[in-house]
Amino acid sequence: MPHGSSYPVSRSSPDPARAVPSGRAAVPPGLRLLAAAVCFLLALGLTGLLFVWTDRGQWVDGLLLPRAERGGGYEQPGDLFGPATVVLRHFGRPTLLAALLGGVLVVGLLGRRLRAGVVGVGMVLCAVATAGAVKSALPRPDFAIExxxxxxxxxxxHVAVATALVLAYLLVLPGWARRWLVVPGAAGVSVIGPATMIAGWHRFSDVLGGVLLSAALFCLAAAALTVRRGGAAPRPRATPVAGRAWRPFAEGVVGLIVLGGVVRVLLPGLAAALPWGPLVAILAAAGLTALAVGLAVFLVRSVEFTGPVDPPQRRAAHPGAVERLLATDSRTAGR
Structure with a gap:
């Protein structure tokens, strides 16, 4: 009579049901960033198409930032013209820009994100080269607009470099520290952008184009950093839709209020020193800048741009588990 047992030797218990991730959690961060980059590039092209290559857009640009009666330039006479030129002169210093770029590398090195720091520096340089190439290559049609x-x-x-510098620091900062950069970073860009308009260097559409260009380059750089050797970026946890929606909205409202207070403190006579056209252009540029920086922080909220992640290893069996299983089988078979 053959020895055997009617009892199963080993039977694996059914695995517990896994929670189905939400739609947002199922989208890889790299794909989400690439989609955002495409949206920013489309917005950049649409801004150029409407404000530069249409007569109505050129008219709106001139309405927001009219040319000065004396000299024929776009300088806005008043008490803010002097401070604007001082801000632009200091920001354009090579030593300051080199120090800010070096800070990106230092922060990346200290946080074990040197690769992200190098990509951030490259992003800033790419913003400079791209803005210069676009301005040189694309013509501005003459529609006989007065x-x-x-x-x-x-x-x-200038605005593209300022925005790219702020976004470069987002690549080297940890996730918990990025949101603390939104208000000071957006406030800094909101000072550089209006300064270029008050000094007569750029129009409103130029400022908006610089912000959109750097935002698109940031999304492309962040998407490239999420492609890691030997691993992938962590997937965000699934949370209720209501819990996802109210928090960034509340933070955005608070950030805009704080940004308005910062601009009011830095430029107390802004409303009294400018006519309504430049004032609307400055406020709109500041709000759109804060929106772009806040959206960049939201897009990389669940991504850490650290070094390569090792592939996940299977959990080793407990020592002696196989031996105990074989001994149980032999005792069962000898019955």
């Missing part, structure tokens, strides 16, 4: 010129200044290189 006060308009054929000199193309779209997009603004």
């Amino acid at each position: 006060g308009s010129t054929t000199h193309n200044s779209f997009p603004s290189g």
Whole structure:
């Protein structure tokens, strides 16, 4: 009679049901960032198409930032013209820009994100080169708009560099520290952008184009960093839709209020020193800048740009588990 047992030797218990991730959690961060980059590029192209290559857009640009009666330039006379030129002169210093770029590398090295720091520096340099190439290559049609010129200044290189510098620090900072950069970073860009308009260097569309260009380059750089060797970026946890929606909305409202207070403190006579056209352009540029920086922080909320992640290893069996299983089988078979 063959020895055997009617009892099963080993039977694996059914695995517990896994929670189905939400739609947002199922989208890889790299794909989400690439989609955002495409949206920013489309917005950049649409801004250039409407404000630069249509007569109505050139008219709106001139309405927001009219040319000065004396000299024929776009300088806005008043008490803010002097401070604006001082801000631009200091920001354009090579030593300051080199120090800010070096800070990106230092923060990346200290946080074990040196690769992200190198990509951030490359992103800033790419913003400079791209803005210069676009301004040189694209013509500005002459629609015989009163006060308009054929000199193309779209997009603004100063605003593109300022925005790219803020976004470069987002790549090297940990996730918990990025949101603390939104208000000071957006406030800094909101000072550089209006300064270029008050000094007569750029129009409103140029400032908006510089912000959109750097935002698109940031999304492309962040998407490239999420492709890691030997691993993938962590997937965000699934949370209720209501819990996802109210928090960024509340933070955005608070950030805009704080940004308005910062601009009011830095430029107390802004409303009294400018006519309504430049004032609307400055406020709109500040709000859109804060929106772009806040959206960048939201897009990388669940991604850490640290070094390569090792592939996940299978959990080793407990020592002696196999031996105990074989001994149980032999005792069962000998019955």
